Amino acid sequence: MLKVDHIESRYGQVVALHDISVEVNQGEIVVLLGVNGAGKSTTLKTISGLLHPTKGSITFEGDRIDRLSPEAIVRRRIVHVPEGRHVFPGLTVRENLIMGTSNRKVSRAETERGIERVLEIFPDLKRLYTQLGWSLSGGQQQMLAIGRGLMAGPRILMLDEPSLGLAPVIVKQVFQTIKNINEEGVTILLVEQNVSLSLRIAHRAYLLETGRVIRADTSESLLRDDSFRGALMGAGGH
């Protein structure tokens, strides 16, 4: 479905991605793992058009998308929930959610149904429905950002550290939610630091290091691999 083929990406003069190839098949959950600075977020930014690769190509269902603008990419229902939330501070929770639908024409009824579904997933947002974005706590903003991503009707949802800043009880819910969304037919590309929880829901994983893929494998074999567990997860994970 999505094919990232030997891309290189730069921030000005600095090469952040040297050679990244990632494939995501319809219906999968794929997770990108690696330390900070390995290039995980940069890979997502390059797919969503915030950066353009200097080498290589990205294809979505056979079409090249690596020269398209971010808004053209989100119109193809490739939806990026970036790190750092980027909630609209002056809009209410409801308005923030509705903003998520601006990538396509939707009926009012469909919008309302979408909102209802998000509120079901994050009941905390129901209580905050008419509050302005800036007044939400960090964790609440994270929920809102994911909810806004869902409102865009994604075919591929790219989540950059969705568990960041969430209370443990919510973290588990979020992972369960991701699994549920996936079972409803949304393909998921995930970047996470919480290795054990993300491997538990993901089908496959790519391990990145200094802008290169150093390992691509299924979640099961990674979970079984003791040397990998020791290196990335520590004893028992968290």
Add this chain to the structure above:
Amino acid sequence: MIKQALKFLPFPLILAIIPFLLPGGRLGSYYLTLMILSVSYAVAALGLTVLLGYSGQVSLAQAAFFGIGSYVFAILAVKYHQYYWEAFILSLVVTVAFGFILGVISLRLASHYLALVTIGFQIIVELVLNNWSSFTGGADGISNIPRPVLFGFDFVSDHAFYWLSLGFLVLASYIVYRVRHSRVGSALLALREDEIAASAAGISVFHAKTLAFTISAGLGALGGILYASGSLYISPNVYSFNQSVSFFAMVLVGGQESIIGTTLGAALITFLPEVLRFLHAYYIAVYGLLVVIVILFMPEGLYGMLLRILDALLGLVWKRGPAGTVVPVATLPEHRKRRPQASNELVLQVKGLHKHFGGVKAVNGVDFTICKGDIAVLIGPNGSGKTTVLNVLSGIYSATKGEILYKGANIANRSPNRINRLGISRTFQNIRLFPELTALENVVIGYFPKGKVGLAGALFSRPRGYQEERLAREQARKTLELLGFTRFDEKAKNLPYGQQRIVEIARAIVCEPELLLLDEPAAGMNREETEALSEILYRIHDLGLTVLLIEHDMSFVSSVATRAYVMDFGQKISEGSVQKVLSDPEVIKAYLGDDAAYA
């Protein structure tokens, strides 16, 4: 410094020989007059470089300062027959006072609101110059403005006055250069990048803003005096809103952070209309279009463009190494796995703290204490008020009710920079680094409260100023190295998330605070990095710091914390050792979820 001065020297020298290159006769003296005027514009535009380029305050009132400078000088010198230099000094003083007032107003306004107020000020000044005719001469203006005599030399001829003006331009450039490369200039940049982070780093927003406005007004007045003396005649139409826009354009076209750029911009904006005169009726339109094109396609201005061309040419001559790559954080040496111990000496005592936002009771009666040597942790569900507590402690919010006793004194409702100076510093949940500054510059700004050299020191007592800057850089470097960070010269915005957090912690501890507040330091870090972070916390603790942190990573919390407080719905629901609170049924229900096995 001498090297830098030598590098700078060619520019005034080139400018100084220009009169010899001009054609003779009437046309020559016409161009020379234009040169004098453009030098006076450049001086005033340099003031705007400080205000707009360094401190990021949008002002469209530079022509008003320019005008107040011109008029106060001309009225005193012509109508009241004051000596030249007396009028000169008084004019500077009066204009600086106006700058200070506008600076105070800017404390309450930002960006486009501020721009609107400065436009208002500009228009008022213009109206006063036009209509207070008994004093300003009204639309007729003031003529017979004198030129000075200094140390027995008279600067009455155009050539002599041009060279005198150049001398003042060099002086203005020196002032702006020293401001930029001093502690004061770093404070202005911090203000531009992030006001909240700047005040949390101990910078007084009041001082920084009023300083930026007074420098801008002072240089505006200096330019105005040179203009009045240079053209021998002034009238209100010179000091119109259009002129303010021209100053703005000079700074943007030249390159808003560069002294040479601003000077180039001033020359360009002054001479371009003259060059385009052959287009007759269309020349103003073409001129406007050219300015738009420069701003659209050269965001770094003319000077930035020149530098880039120069760089590319040099690159052709000398082969450069390959582009840099992103390097991961250097791993820290072996863990010491020694849990920190707290003493009984009270550092912070929070009593009945409330913070309400309208009807929302974000914090609703919280009490807790922190002792010297604690690594205390605040945990709780999202939206339970943890970050709000930290914001009240650090002065970003005022408390609705309650006391915050720090070493016995109530610090509730003090400003962030005063609290920082008392020895409490912090990091932010969303990371508030100064994005356009390098990692090292970010940390140097954290050292601001330790410095003593102000504007006068930066300008006059050079050795001390330099020593202090060197010390600040050394301390910043040492602190970053202590935390295992070495990419000093990378812009903060280009660093990955985890490393930004390390830089932010370094900025918070470089001035050796007593109490450090960390808002979710482990967020966005993987296992290995979180372990490195606990090592960092041990090191910080070894330096004698007491820490209060908010965190959701329970295995991290249980490895470092000496004491835990749990909040829910703005209130404290549990406290004690980490082990104890993590097995508290109420905490499990509200926060951890049932299948928790963390402690």
